[in-house]
Amino acid sequence: MKIYETKTAPNPRRVRMFLAEKGVKVEFVQVDIQKGENLTPEFKAKNPMGKVPVLELDDGTCISETVAICRYFEELYPKHLLMGRTGVERAQTEMWQRWLEMYFLLPTGMCFQHTTGYFKDRMNPVKEWGEDCGKAAESFFTRLDNHLEDKEFILGDYFSIADITALCTIDFNKVNNIRISPEQKNLKAWYDRVSARPSAKV
């Protein structure tokens, strides 16, 4: 099996970190998304949405969407569960994943794309919309800081894929010049804790 990905992009990093947590090694194939290698007919045959990451199994089956790829590996390697150990944890992990994707990662990506014009060959950047998205992403830093008071991880004492999504999103916000502010002490402590995990080096 192999994973088509882009080293600098946040969603592929979520998968790399998930795999590193599980101790699973997979072959990676780099796709240059800025050059549009993800928009070719060959790539779209693997993922019609033209996005990375894509997992390709040895029989040619392709799985796109970060969480779907992680789900596959969660089923394959259930020893070290990252998507919840109980029904409640699984539901809460999913709730946080959706919040993080919709209200944090998405505006983060939109801020980057609309303020920099990184993909101006394939979309029409609207600077004001990008700036609004930046404000939404920034407010999620505060939300996380409030939530993390007295908590080791997003789901309390359980490290999950939600921590991976939050860390990758915070790190990617460097491109938007949005960083953890000195008064966000809970978030900073959590960030230092999660960044220190070997899996965060990927």
Ligand SMILES: N[C@@H](CCC(=O)N[C@@H](CS)C(=O)NCC(=O)O)C(=O)O
């Ligand atoms: N919902 C998808 C999002 C995938 C996505 O947006 N990938 C970005 C990189 S992080 C991409 O391929 N962008 C290329 C483009 O939009 O042309 C997932 O979770 O995997």
